[in-house]
Amino acid sequence: MDRLLFLLATGLARGAIFALFALALVLIWRAARVVNFAQGAMAVVAVYVAFAVTGLTGSYWIGLASALVAGGLMGLVVERGVMRFASHASPLSGVIIAIGVVMVLQSALGIAFGSNTRPMEAPFSESPIVIGGVPVLSPYDLFVLILAVGLMGVLALLFTRTSLGLQLRASAFAPEVSRLLGVRVTRMVTAGWVLASAVGALAALLLVPTELGLNPHSADMLFVSAFTVAVVGGLDSPPGALIGGLAVGVLISLVTGYLGATVAPIAVLVLLVAVLLVRPGGLFATTEARTA
Amino acid sequence: MSAERTDARGALRAAERTGAELRLEGLTVGYGGAPVLRGVDVRVPAGTIVALLGANGAGKTTLLRTVSGLLPAASGRIVFDGVDLAGVSVEDRARAGLAQVPEGRSVVAELTVDENLRLGGLQRFRGRRLTAAVDGIYGMFEPLARRRRAAGHQLSGGERQMLALGRAIIAEPRVLLLDEPSLGLAPRVVAQIMAVLRGLRDERGLTVLLAEQNVTSALAVADHGVVLNLGEVVADRPAEDLRTDSALRHAYLGF
Numbered sequence: 375m376d377r378l379l380f381l382l383a384t385g386l387a388r389g390a391i392f393a394l395f396a397l398a399l400v401l402i403w404r405a406a407r408v409v410n411f412a413q414g415a416m417a418v419v420a421v422y423v424a425f426a427v428t429g430l431t432g433s434y435w436i437g438l439a440s441a442l443v444a445g446g447l448m449g450l451v452v453e454r455g456v457m458r459f460a461s462h463a464s465p466l467s468g469v470i471i472a473i474g475v476v477m478v479l480q481s482a483l484g485i486a487f488g489s490n491t492r493p494m495e496a497p498f499s500e501s502p503i504v505i506g507g508v509p510v511l512s513p514y515d516l517f518v519l520i521l522a523v524g525l526m527g528v529l530a531l532l533f534t535r536t537s538l539g540l541q542l543r544a545s546a547f548a549p550e551v552s553r554l555l556g557v558r559v560t561r562m563v564t565a566g567w568v569l570a571s572a573v574g575a576l577a578a579l580l581l582v583p584t585e586l587g588l589n590p591h592s593a594d595m596l597f598v599s600a601f602t603v604a605v606v607g608g609l610d611s612p613p614g615a616l617i618g619g620l621a622v623g624v625l626i627s628l629v630t631g632y633l634g635a636t637v638a639p640i641a642v643l644v645l646l647v648a649v650l651l652v653r654p655g656g657l658f659a660t661t662e663a664r665t666a
Numbered sequence: 667m668s669a670e671r672t673d674a675r676g677a678l679r680a681a682e683r684t685g686a687e688l689r690l691e692g693l694t695v696g697y698g699g700a701p702v703l704r705g706v707d708v709r710v711p712a713g714t715i716v717a718l719l720g721a722n723g724a725g726k727t728t729l730l731r732t733v734s735g736l737l738p739a740a741s742g743r744i745v746f747d748g749v750d751l752a753g754v755s756v757e758d759r760a761r762a763g764l765a766q767v768p769e770g771r772s773v774v775a776e777l778t779v780d781e782n783l784r785l786g787g788l789q790r791f792r793g794r795r796l797t798a799a800v801d802g803i804y805g806m807f808e809p810l811a812r813r814r815r816a817a818g819h820q821l822s823g824g825e826r827q828m829l830a831l832g833r834a835i836i837a838e839p840r841v842l843l844l845d846e847p848s849l850g851l852a853p854r855v856v857a858q859i860m861a862v863l864r865g866l867r868d869e870r871g872l873t874v875l876l877a878e879q880n881v882t883s884a885l886a887v888a889d890h891g892v893v894l895n896l897g898e899v900v901a902d903r904p905a906e907d908l909r910t911d912s913a914l915r916h917a918y919l920g921f
Contacts, residue, residue, distance in 0.1 A: 537788050540777075544785050548774045554734060555833070556760035556789035 376508045381631040382624060384502075387515035389623015390522035391581045395600035396607065396615040397526065398574035403609045404546040405566025408457060408468035412475035413574045414597035416452060418590060419479055420445035420575030422487060425494060425588055434497040438579060445575025446568040453567035458560075483590040496583035518580050525573065526616060533612075542566060595639075599626070602642050606649045608656025618657070683763060685713040685873035686747035686840040688733070693742035695725075695732050701740065702728045703897045710841070710890075712747075713871035715863060717884035717905060719919060720894035726877035727769055729894070730843045733875070734766040735759050746841065761789050763840030767847060773826045773833075775819035779810055782818060786833030803832040806862060824855040831859060835866060841873045842866070848880040856880065860887045881919050885909045893918045 395413070402410045410416075423444035428437030452475055460468040498517050502509035511519075533539035544552045545562035553559050577600075578593045585592065603622050607614025622642060629641040649657060688710040695703040703725045710716045718726050731737045733744055735756040744751045746764055754762075774782055783800045791799050804811035807828040813821065821829065827847055834842060844863075848856040864887045866872040878884035885891055891908040893901035901908070901918040908914055 537784075537792065540781055540785055540788070544774055544777060544781075547776045548772070550736065551768065551772045551774060552785070553756040554736075554760055554766050554768065554772075555786050556757050556837070557785070558757050 377631065378628075380502065380509050380511070381627045383511035384515055385624035385627025386620055387511060387518045387623070388581075388584070388627060389620035390519050391577050391596070391619075392600050392603050392623050393616045393619020394522050394525065394580075395574055395577035395596055396603035396619050397529070397612055398570040398577065399600060399604040400607075400609060400612055400615045401566055401570035401573070403604070405542065405563050405570070406453070406457065406468075407462070407465070408460065408472070409601070409604075409609070410570070411469055411472035411597075412452060412479070413571070413600075414578070414593035415476040415479040415483075415590075416448040416571055417445060417574040417578035417596075418588075418593045419448055419483065420571075421494075421578050421582055421588060421592065422483060424579055425492065434495075438576070441575045441579045442572045446572040448575070449567035449569070449571025450564060452571070453564050457567070458563075480590045487590075489589055491587040491589040493587040494583045500584070514583065521576075521580065525576070526612075529569075529573070530612070538565070598639075599642060602646045605646060605656060608658040611656065611658035614656055614658030683838045683840060685867075685871040686763065687712045687745075688764075688841045688873060688875060689743075689745040690729070690733070691743040691745065693729070693732065693744065694740045695728055695737060696740050701897060703732070705742070706894070706897070706899055708875075708892050708899065708902075710873055710875050712873050713867060714889040715867050715874040715876060715887055717881075717888035717891045718875055718877040718894065719879075719881055719884065719891055719908075721920075722879070723896075724894040725897040726894060727845055728897075730766060730768075730845050730875070730877055733843060734764060763838070764843070765834040765837065765839035765841070766843040767830045767834045767845060769845040769849070773818040773821065773829050776817065778815055778817055779821070779825075779829055780814045782829055782833050783810075783836055787836040790837040799836050803836050807832055824851055827851055827855065827859060831862065835862075835872075838870070839872070841875070844874065844876045844878075846877060846879060848878060848883055856883050860884075863887055881908075 398413055399410060402408060420441045424437035424441035427440040428434055456471055456475065457468065460471050496514040498513040500512045500514045502512050533543060541552070541557045542562050542565060545557055545559045546566070549559045578596060581596055582588050582592055599622055603618040604615060606622065607618030622645065625641055625645060626638045630638045690706055690708040693703055693706040694701050706729065708716070718729065720726055728737060732739050735751070735754065746762065751759060774785070777785065780800065783803055784796060787796050787799045804814070809825055810828055810832060813825060818826070818829070831847065847859050860883055863874055863876070867874060876884055876888060885905045885908055888905040891901070891903055891905045892899055901914070903914065908919070
């Protein structure tokens with residue numbers, strides 16, 4: 375029972391990171407109808423920036439801020455530089471361009487920093503707090519949960535309560551109509567990429583201290599898990615990303631705890647296949663399918 | 667950006683929000699093969715309603731989409747309030763006051779009635795003024811006021827057309843392009859929409875180019891009628907003539 379509680383709590387904290395990263399995938403999918411396969415590599419570039427800045431300044435928080443900025447800039451550069459020119463005739467062209475971006479970024483990181491893993495310190499203790507003799511979750515897990523949930527709340531407000539959010543949603547749902555109403559849709563697509571890439575960078579930054587450390591491939595597994603989350607939740611659904619993320623986090627935590635770490639990826643893939651068989655649009659997909 | 671284009675945009679922005687003249691001169695549009703519009707000349711004087719009539723496939727939708735900038739013109743000019751719109755983007759045309767209600771009602775299905783209206787108004791108004799503008803539309807279309815939290819996809823056909831029209835006029839456009847607003851609607855709703863157009867012309871001096879297959883309804887509000895056939899203007903007459911002269915009507919409109 376104690377163990378179950380611990381696994382659930384750490385699973386939720388891990389799941390919150392998956393949810394954030396999946397949310398970034400969802401935001402770009404909605405804005406540009408592209409699954410951003412480069413998001414892991416782009417996020418890792420931002421984490422390297424944070425690593426360097428923290429090393430220079432000694433402050434985790436300045437590093438965190440610079441990861442957000444670097445992530446946003448990556449989104450800007452990748453969208454304006456290459457993804458904008460992807461043909462919309464075939465969904466595959468965006469994917470192939472994204473994979474090209476991954477190769478370029480990972481090689482560049484390897485050349486610049488080497489491929490060895492650098493340990494990254496968490497800003498808070500990672501040993502669990504013990505409540506009534508039961509280890510629950512670490513201060514860092516708590517920090518991750520609060521930050522992730524808080525950020526998602528802010529994003530929800532941005533999208534539902536502001537003019538920018540309304541224009542972002544309208545541009546995603548109905549680009550032509552939005553243009554006829556004077557909305558600068560291409561700018562909104564760029565804004566979606568910037569926002570999503572900053573969120574993805576933060577997710578990767580939060581994850582790395584709980585793993586072995588930082589190397590050019592640090593976010594590869596994060597991408598796979600978050601992609602599963604996005605598909606399970608429905609690529610169009612931000613609430614799906616949140617709930618799917620927490621569910622996959624808990625699933626991985628429980629399977630790892632009871633059956634071993636090697637079984638966890640299999641469990642994730644089983645979940646993915648099961649959802650695709652039962653509800654191909656994702657659990658939270660809206661009923662009207664959009665083909666346009 | 668050329669200096670000429672900057673001037674054009676500046677002139678568009680500075681203009682007052684009353685109706686503007688729209689002029690098409692020798693407009694030719696093609697999708698690659700044979701042109702869909704051939705040398706079309708249409709003049710819509712400021713503060714008037716011109717009905718654009720013609721059978722399915724005559725080129726009405728193509729004409730409207732070219733004016734709003736969604737389709738490129740092969741040759742010819744589109745002149746809005748004296749300014750040639752060549753090289754002006756769809757977004758900038760809309761911001762300058764050229765509003766289009768596309769065919770099929772074009773309500774954003776995922777957004778609520780309120781959000782659709784705010785989207786239409788927010789390039790021109792923010793904050794309280796935007797809310798006031800939205801309330802103004804609810805005053806014009808009572809049925810929408812009762813459904814402000816409903817999503818676009820939950821609306822009836824008539825409600826969608828009211829919303830599409832309300833969203834286009836909320837930003838006080840200078841020229842309104844309408845593509846078949848009466849399509850599939852009950853006569854009562856069609857009459858209501860035509861009454862709104864007449865009111866906007868008479869009170870605000872709005873300029874309207876109204877593409878319609880419902881000839882009777884369109885000519886009842888229009889000042890002038892232009893008949894398109896296979897991409898060419900075959901008649902350009904005062905609406906009164908087309909309404910009353912049965913020989914003309916029979917020759918151009920087939921009834």
